Amino acid sequence: MIESTKTHKDAHNSFEEAEPIVTYKNVHKSFGEVEVLKGIDLEIKPAEKVALIGPSGSGKTTIIRMLMTLERPTSGHIIVDGNYLWHVEKNGKLIPANERHLREVRGDIGMVFQHFNLFPHMTILENCMTAPIHVQKENKASAKQRSIEMLEKVGLGDKLEAYPSQLSGGQKQRVAMARAS
Amino acid sequence: MKWDVFLDAFPIVISGIGITLGLTIASFLFALIFGFFWTFTQRIPIKPIAWIFTWIMEFIRSTPPLVQLFFIYYAYPMVPHIGMTLDPFTSATLGLGIHFSTYIGEVYRSGIEGVEKGQWEASTALNFSTRQKWTKVILPQAIPPTIPMIGNYLIILFKEVPLASTIGVIGIMQLAQDYGAKSWNYLEPLTIVAILFLILSYPSAILINKLEKKMNRRFDKKEAIKTTHSREGAVM
Numbered sequence: 001m002i003e004s005t006k007t008h009k010d011a012h013n014s015f016e017e018a019e020p021i022v023t024y025k026n027v028h029k030s031f032g033e034v035e036v037l038k039g040i041d042l043e044i045k046p047a048e049k050v051a052l053i054g055p056s057g058s059g060k061t062t063i064i065r066m067l068m069t070l071e072r073p074t075s076g077h078i079i080v081d082g083n084y085l086w087h088v089e090k091n092g093k094l095i096p097a098n099e100r101h102l103r104e105v106r107g108d109i110g111m112v113f114q115h116f117n118l119f120p121h122m123t124i125l126e127n128c129m130t131a132p133i134h135v136q137k138e139n140k141a142s143a144k145q146r147s148i149e150m151l152e153k154v155g156l157g158d159k160l161e162a163y164p165s166q167l168s169g170g171q172k173q174r175v176a177m178a179r180a181s
Numbered sequence: 182m183k184w185d186v187f188l189d190a191f192p193i194v195i196s197g198i199g200i201t202l203g204l205t206i207a208s209f210l211f212a213l214i215f216g217f218f219w220t221f222t223q224r225i226p227i228k229p230i231a232w233i234f235t236w237i238m239e240f241i242r243s244t245p246p247l248v249q250l251f252f253i254y255y256a257y258p259m260v261p262h263i264g265m266t267l268d269p270f271t272s273a274t275l276g277l278g279i280h281f282s283t284y285i286g287e288v289y290r291s292g293i294e295g296v297e298k299g300q301w302e303a304s305t306a307l308n309f310s311t312r313q314k315w316t317k318v319i320l321p322q323a324i325p326p327t328i329p330m331i332g333n334y335l336i337i338l339f340k341e342v343p344l345a346s347t348i349g350v351i352g353i354m355q356l357a358q359d360y361g362a363k364s365w366n367y368l369e370p371l372t373i374v375a376i377l378f379l380i381l382s383y384p385s386a387i388l389i390n391k392l393e394k395k396m397n398r399r400f401d402k403k404e405a406i407k408t409t410h411s412r413e414g415a416v417m
Contacts, residue, residue: 117299121321131307
């Protein structure tokens with residue numbers, strides 16, 4: 001067991017040297033009385049793929065939702081690419097970040113939701129290109145081009161004008177992936 | 182029913198249709214826009230302020246529109262400092278508009294609450310600004326399901342418009358009453374009014390129904406899916 005872990009690490013030696021892209025430091029999260037996360041420490045290196053496994057209700061989704069800035073940690077710090085996610089430094093002290101800071105840092109994070117949460121009033125293509133056009137202010141033609149390429153990559157090139165309600169669960173999931181990237 | 186009276190009264194009564202429809206449209210537009218005001222006051226995070234607006238809304242909804250019309254037309258000019266005289270049409274637009282805006286606001290609220298929480302989260306994850314969340318994601322989903330309810334309020338409002346005759350808005354109702362008072366023939370002019378209301382309300386109801394279907398079709402599942410996996414080769 002130990003040996004196999006070692007081989008695994010050797011094979012991915014580059015992970016060892018790189019600075020972590022995501023770091024959780026003693027992160028706690030409570031919902032009311034219930035403390036779901038009791039001090040999470042986690043380091044994820046660039047290009048590393050991590051699977052979180054655990055029984056339902058153990059807080060897997062909460063860990064991810066905090067990274068997507070949808071859930072504020074009760075205490076502890078999350079660092080993404082060298083920047084505090086939920087905090088800003090002011091006079092040498094860390095204070096809770098406001099929405100403006102969150103908008104800056106969450107730009108590089110994407111998420112596929114459990115229920116996909118596609119926008120039902122938009123076509124698949126619109127689902128993918130709305131954010132690039134209106135948030136990143138990319139020009140419409142190139143956003144469209146990129147979105148089409150993305151959707152073709154996930155095998156939905158023939159469904160560009162379909163609405164989410166016309167897709168199967170798996171197809172929706174692929175749209176959600178294209179949208180998040 | 183005397184047909185000669187009917188024919189005599191008809192052009193007179195119908196000459197007021199512009200005012201009646203104009204008042205309906207003006208006060209409805211006012212209600213549609215002002216309805217948003219109530220909806221957003223309900224979302225103010227400082228609870229006591231939201232409660233004050235809830236209370237004002239409840240007050241407006243629980244008092245008769247007739248009283249409100251009289252208040253705006255007769256009492257408002259006497260309010261110190263802010264009072265001013267308004268002409269009958271403006272008073273009626275404000276009165277009916279404000280009264281119905283409280284209903285419309287409630288309809289918007291139900292529509293907004295009907296949008297799944299996940300839609301807010303997805304738009305946060307995609308980094309939309311607050312304004313974009315509302316205009317691109319929430320309202321386009323919240324409003325279409327409320328179209329039939331809003332349409333019903335339009336028809337109810339239309340039928341409340343004759344109230345404005347009490348403060349001197351000369352619509353079809355006032356003209357019919359005047360005709361009756363002068364000639365002592367009430368049956369014919371009032372029948373004309375009833376018919377006019379019927380032929381305007383009923384098609385509106387049908388129109389709203391159609392609009393509802395059209396709005397739904399924009400993103401609903403009922404639309405047939407034209408997939409490439411057709412079953413033409415399947416056993417018949």
